[in-house]
Amino acid sequence: MRNNKSYYAVIFTSTQTEAIEGYSEMANQMEVLAKEQKGYLGIESARNSIGITVSYWESLDAIKQWKVNTKHLFAQQKGREQWYNWYKVRVCKVEREYEFEREINNIKLLP
Numbered sequence: 001m002r003n004n005k006s007y008y009a010v011i012f013t014s015t016q017t018e019a020i021e022g023y024s025e026m027a028n029q030m031e032v033l034a035k036e037q038k039g040y041l042g043i044e045s046a047r048n049s050i051g052i053t054v055s056y057w058e059s060l061d062a063i064k065q066w067k068v069n070t071k072h073l074f075a076q077q078k079g080r081e082q083w084y085n086w087y088k089v090r091v092c093k094v095e096r097e098y099e100f101e102r103e104i105n106n107i108k109l110l111p
Contacts (some may be wrong), residue, residue: 006095007041009062012053014079014087022084027077037066056094063091 016023034040034055039062045053057063066072079087 002062005091007096008057008060008063009060009090009092010055010056010057011090012051012087013090014049014051015049015085016083017085019082022078026078030072030075033069033071034066035069037069060091 014018034043039058041056041058043053043055045051055066057066
C-alpha cells in the first residue's frame with residue numbers, strides 16, 4: 001500500500017439476510033464514492049458465508065469523514081434495515097506490511 005508509513009484499515013465483517021436485492025449495486029456505488037474521498041488508499045473484499053471488506057485510509061480523520069458521508073449514511077441505514085443480520089467494524093493502524101506473489105512463466109497472477 002505505502003512504503004514505511006503507517007495508515008489505517010477499516011475492517012467490515014458481516015453476514016447477510018436473504019433479502020439482498022439492491023445490495024451489489026449499492027456496494028459498487030459505495031466503492032466508487034469511497035475512491036473519491038480524501039485520504040482513501042484502497043479496498044479489498046471477499047464474500048462467502050461471511051463477508052469481509054477492508055478499506056484503507058491515510059488518517060483517522062479521513063475515516064471519520066467517510067463514516068458521515070450522507071450517501072454512505074444512507075447505505076448504512078439500508079444495510080441495517082434489509083441486508084445484514086450482523087456486522088462488526090474494526091479500525092486498525094497498520095504499522096507495516098509485506099506480501100508474496102507467485103509468478104508463473106514470468107506472469108503475475110494478481111493485478
